[in-house]
Amino acid sequence: xxxxxxxxxxxxxxxxxxxxxxxxxxxxxxxxxxxxxxxxxxxxxxxxxxxxxxxxxxxxxxxxxxxxxxxxxxxxxxxxxxxxxxxxxxxxxxxxxxxxxxxxxxxxxxxxxxxxxxxxxxxxxxxxxxxxxxxxxxxxxxxxxxxxxxxxxxxxxxxxxxxxxxxxx
Amino acid sequence: xxxxxxxxxxxxxxxxxxxxxxxxxxxxxxxxxxxxxxxxxxxxxxxxxxxxxxxxxxxxxxxxxxxxxxxxxxxxxxxxxxxxxxxxxxxxxxxxxxxxxxxxxxxxxxxxxxxxxxxxxxxxxxxxxxxxxxxxxxxxxxxxxxxxxxxxxxxxxxxxxxxxxxxxxxxxxxxxxxxxxxxxxxxxxxxxxxxxxxxxxxxxxxxxxxxxxxxxxxxxxxxxxxxxxxxxxxxxxxxxxxxxxxxxxxxxxxxxxxxxxxxxxxxxxxxxxxxxxxxxxxxxxxxxxxxxxxxxxxxxxxxxxxxxxxxxxxxxxxxxxxxxxxxxxxxxxxxxxxxxxxxxxxxxxxxxxxxxxxxxxxxxxxxxxxxxxxxxxxxxxxxxxxxxxxxxxxxxxxxxxxxxxxxxxxxxxxxxxxxxxxxxxxxxxxxxxxxxxxxxxxxxxxxxxxxxxxxxxxxxxxxxxxxxxxxxxxxxxxxxxxxxxxxxxxxxxxxxxxxxxxxxxxxxxxxxxxxxxxxxxxxxxxxxxxxxxxxxxxxxxxxxxxxxxxxxxxxxxxxxxxxxxxxxxxxxxxxxxxxxxxxxxxxxxxxxxxxxxxxxxxxxxxxxxxxxxxxxxxxxxxxxxxxxxxxxxxxxxxxxxxxxxxxxxxxxxxxxxxxxxxxxxxxxxxxxxxxxxxxxxxxxxxxxxxxxxxxxxxxxxxxxxxxxxxxxxxxxxxxxxxxxxxxxxxxxxxxxxxxxxxxxxxxxxxxxx
Numbered sequence: 050x051x052x053x054x055x056x057x058x059x060x061x062x063x064x065x066x067x068x069x070x071x072x073x074x075x076x077x078x079x080x081x082x083x084x085x086x087x088x089x090x091x092x093x094x095x096x097x098x099x100x101x102x103x104x105x106x107x108x109x110x111x112x113x114x115x116x117x118x119x120x121x122x123x124x125x126x127x128x129x130x131x132x133x134x135x136x137x138x139x140x141x142x143x144x145x146x147x148x149x150x151x152x153x154x155x156x157x158x159x160x161x162x163x164x165x166x167x168x169x170x171x172x173x174x175x176x177x178x179x180x181x182x183x184x185x186x187x188x189x190x191x192x193x194x195x196x197x198x199x200x201x202x203x204x205x206x207x208x209x210x211x212x213x214x215x216x217x218x
Numbered sequence: 219x220x221x222x223x224x225x226x227x228x229x230x231x232x233x234x235x236x237x238x239x240x241x242x243x244x245x246x247x248x249x250x251x252x253x254x255x256x257x258x259x260x261x262x263x264x265x266x267x268x269x270x271x272x273x274x275x276x277x278x279x280x281x282x283x284x285x286x287x288x289x290x291x292x293x294x295x296x297x298x299x300x301x302x303x304x305x306x307x308x309x310x311x312x313x314x315x316x317x318x319x320x321x322x323x324x325x326x327x328x329x330x331x332x333x334x335x336x337x338x339x340x341x342x343x344x345x346x347x348x349x350x351x352x353x354x355x356x357x358x359x360x361x362x363x364x365x366x367x368x369x370x371x372x373x374x375x376x377x378x379x380x381x382x383x384x385x386x387x388x389x390x391x392x393x394x395x396x397x398x399x400x401x402x403x404x405x406x407x408x409x410x411x412x413x414x415x416x417x418x419x420x421x422x423x424x425x426x427x428x429x430x431x432x433x434x435x436x437x438x439x440x441x442x443x444x445x446x447x448x449x450x451x452x453x454x455x456x457x458x459x460x461x462x463x464x465x466x467x468x469x470x471x472x473x474x475x476x477x478x479x480x481x482x483x484x485x486x487x488x489x490x491x492x493x494x495x496x497x498x499x500x501x502x503x504x505x506x507x508x509x510x511x512x513x514x515x516x517x518x519x520x521x522x523x524x525x526x527x528x529x530x531x532x533x534x535x536x537x538x539x540x541x542x543x544x545x546x547x548x549x550x551x552x553x554x555x556x557x558x559x560x561x562x563x564x565x566x567x568x569x570x571x572x573x574x575x576x577x578x579x580x581x582x583x584x585x586x587x588x589x590x591x592x593x594x595x596x597x598x599x600x601x602x603x604x605x606x607x608x609x610x611x612x613x614x615x616x617x618x619x620x621x622x623x624x625x626x627x628x629x630x631x632x633x634x635x636x637x638x639x640x641x642x643x644x645x646x647x648x649x650x651x652x653x654x655x656x657x658x659x660x661x662x663x664x665x666x667x668x669x670x671x672x673x674x675x676x677x678x679x680x681x682x683x684x685x686x687x688x689x690x691x692x693x694x695x696x697x698x699x700x701x702x703x704x705x706x707x708x709x710x711x712x713x714x715x716x717x718x719x720x721x722x723x724x725x726x727x728x729x730x731x732x733x734x735x736x737x738x739x740x741x742x743x744x745x746x747x748x749x750x751x752x753x754x755x756x757x758x759x760x761x762x763x764x765x766x767x768x769x770x771x772x773x774x775x776x777x778x779x780x781x782x783x784x785x786x787x788x789x790x791x792x793x794x795x796x797x798x799x800x801x802x803x804x805x806x807x808x809x810x811x812x813x814x815x816x817x818x819x820x821x822x823x824x825x826x827x828x829x830x831x832x833x834x835x836x837x838x839x840x841x842x843x844x845x846x847x848x849x850x851x852x853x854x855x856x857x858x859x860x861x862x863x864x865x866x867x868x869x870x871x872x873x874x875x876x877x878x879x880x881x882x883x884x885x886x887x888x889x890x891x892x893x894x895x896x897x898x899x900x901x902x903x904x905x906x907x908x909x910x911x912x913x914x915x916x917x918x919x920x921x922x923x924x925x926x927x928x929x930x931x932x933x934x935x936x937x938x939x940x941x942x943x944x945x946x947x948x949x950x951x952x953x954x955x956x957x958x959x960x961x962x963x964x965x966x967x968x969x970x971x
Binding site: 154 | 710855
């Protein structure tokens, strides 16, 4: 952390953003400490649990493994960017209705993984859902209701999720 | 009350009370909270399992004046964590009894400076010989705890087992072992403590039992009750892992806050949480069982031992529940259970969903399949022949007064899983297939609420008040950590009063605000605390009718208008109820006899497992859980409890191994401690039969722990069905399968033409 600090610019949840931080500071810590977006959680600090999952340039990343310098110029989405003007994202609604969230600590990361999955595959089968969420650990639900939440969202929304422009999320 | 009693809100799947905050990422877990001028705390821990502390030295390359350092000498009150027996120090003083025992605490404004500082404290020891296993502890050489290494023992006796052995048609013996299991809540343990001269100490934390923490802080800090306040923050999973440990962590943070004059946050990282906090007790359980020629049980002689770790913590009560669940859901005229919990030099084992029952049920339900094989009877039929029914008595002579519908649950489980047809098909396919499939079942009960007289001692108080903003608040110290406390209790309150779900909220889980409704453990919240809330609701309505002119029928607005009239006249609107034990429930602690639990949840589980003989992996392909837990208050939440418990039970059976080397957990990372992922958990089919329990809230019994009790024996029974090999220990990992399968099964030649 003794390296010279640098200014990193990225688009976060549809808004331009600049932070001054050590270049190797974890993106997770930048989000939580510098930007006070605490929806993104730390569960293991080594990329195993997926609680810190965010979407970066159309991919799902573990923000605990990303030095902030790698986010230079990136488009980022965190759980705080899912709802639009207070209107819950269809996945958030489905997690609520189906019981996809229990203790809630894995939920932000799980939602980002599910959003990523549906963005690249609007109608996943169950095997694809399992694979898409395999990097996100949930200790409460046994995953069944999370799968159901994704299935329900896909059935209701399908391709329309990704058709909305990024800044509208 | 019948299952079909008309309710508007109870029995429906209203959305989780705090659900919107959770899906929006707005919920505030402890690590999301900052306090003005807050510092961070860290812990210097023992690197050896047992020894005397010879010296503590501080590396001069660190400027220690920047840090606050706390040792046992800084403790103003008693250096002890208050639980059942006061043997566990808050900070080691002169000696250590397990690896990763807390010795010294550090605080600094910059959390990134703490790691180097922790590593710059050098502790020298005079090592003493440790014990690591039940067998080593049983030898009592060395003695590492008390006079004999024994935390607790029980003797449960019914009839006379020794009168049976000579005449029994069959006697079957077996020894079964279970390993430690880590809770692996995704949010690690964490607290923030703050000290102010006027108000005393306030602790915010991820925890299950605010009043446990409160009690411990009083003793450590030597403060009066009104100078300690404990507030639960949103809690990211617990499973028992935040039942007793937060008492220690809160004391640590409070000591640092007291000495530094700053708020201090202590949030463990995963490695520290895994290495230093409690886990499920390992066990060794021996069964000796006598049966008559028809397969009816004559005697069950059970020797049960658990590894309790270095301090007694909750080992005695875990042992008690293990003892009471060890004979399984069967009628047997002669039962003897000798149980003992032993001290070892490992991190103390503690509460974990099931609380001794998963160990006991693994043993008895694995043993039932071995008995069936030994006497040549179908394992399902052996169980059916011996099931408890209403009118029977358990091993503690508890008369089953309420309906026991194990036969019905079993029939449903067999039908839903297509058990017999699948077994037959697998038996045909297995000989020529490299993948051997099998079906296994487990049958079990789980006692709801505290064991024996526990609920009488707890004497819980809970209730409701009404705010001037027209909200009814639920006043409980029962906490939400994913299992649904907030939702269930507000449903019950709304139902009982006759207002909407949205009109009821939870009061903050803050010891300065809520009464002590007891700890959030033992599957007691819906049944026991829920019942208090149900009573408080009708008491509130009656009070308003009598004193504030509320009509017999009323609208929401009329209800809150009456509350306002009552408030004007009396200052506040509050309705509290204290626990009343159901009549005809009596437990004799001395004789260990009587009504062990006010109610039982009952379950049959079926596992379909595939064993790959090329990779030596066992995969659960499908799982069925059929249960009777009284009235289901919220079907979505109840289903989620069962599925989550089953998944955790699958982990217990096939994935999760706590690897200790010289008493230190060496796989203390999620990379190496493996839990089932989205790709591992099979489809889980959940079915409820509902028989309302008259003393539970709207007929509810306990649900949370039950589902974790059965998967491990069902899965290993399925592996026995698939391979013919009865494995007797969990976790059962591929290397364990390899050892047996390679020796016993014919060698496959995958490349042979």
